[in-house]
Amino acid sequence: MNQKIGYLRACSVNNKTDSQRESLKFAGCDLIIEDEEKEPQPFSLCLETLKPGDVLVVTSLEMLGRNLAGVLKAITSITERGASLISLSEGLDSSSESGEPLVRMCHLLMRCQQALVLKKNQKGLMACRARGRLGGRKKKLSQKDITQIKELLSRPESSVSDVAKKYGVSRTTIYKYVGVIVPEHAL
Template sequence: MNQRIGYIRVSPDNQHLDLQRETLKKAGCRAIYEEAFSGNSRERPKLEQCLRELRAGDSLVVWRLDDLGRSLSDLVMTVESLEQLGVGFESITEQIETTGAAGKVVIHVFAALAEFRRSLIRKQTQPGLAAARARGRAGGRKPKLDDQQVREIEELLSNPDMRVADVARRYGVSRTTIYKYVGVVVPQH
């Protein structure tokens, strides 16, 4: 039996679910999962629970597209994973339904736009990185220890009574950083 299952997401400061709930009920949803969280939150337990319940032939129904995805690429990935499971997707407000050809085309356009956006970001980032390298700047974090400090640490550790933990504390770094810079073998416990 194919079922329609609804999912509603609202931000914690906007708890008005009545319109969304009624709309999903009118759309034939037999179960509706509701969740309140901020858009930045990675944890969406109700959505995960909802997705686990869906079977091939079912449809996931949302009130708006942004209920399902935090970003365009997130939305596309979720809808594509539904498609692979044989589950349809419907957004009532945007009138998109992936069980039909027109809805599938819209999702593919969204996927192309998401990929285009990623490509644009890469293209805009590359010249900046190249210019920084030309000026002698390497990417990544600034080194924790300079060459002089590394030489001092090597000299300190040449004393068998000197403990790595004491040297690390003196230079304000972790023992792991000391091991990384001076090649000290990590003691086995």
């Protein structure tokens, strides 16, 4: 049986949801899901509840995400599940004739947003490379440090743990850069 599911979350400064709840009840929602703003993915519980043919009702599209990309992603997720969306304040009904082109437009905007982010990231990487920088963290140990570590580890009184502490790195880092060194007296 198809359900009319209301979704609300506290997204304003006063965090009151009473007016949203009343609007969703008035819209005839069978179930109302309320998410906490603190949740890392506040909309995920609602998405898990949606089944094909269900209708999700929100008081405003801003309930679907914290930014435009989040809203577009939510609309895409809703329609991919075979559900439709009604936004009360915007007068949007994705199952109506006028709503379908809007949903397609949202899909196009989502792809456009992704392409813009990708292009921005690529430009940033190219600019860094032009300045002689590569991605990733700086190396913990210089070539000089590695030479000194090899020399220290060749002594019988040195241990990997002591050397790692001295250079402020883990034992794993020492093994990664230097490998296993057997002191000469052990041979």
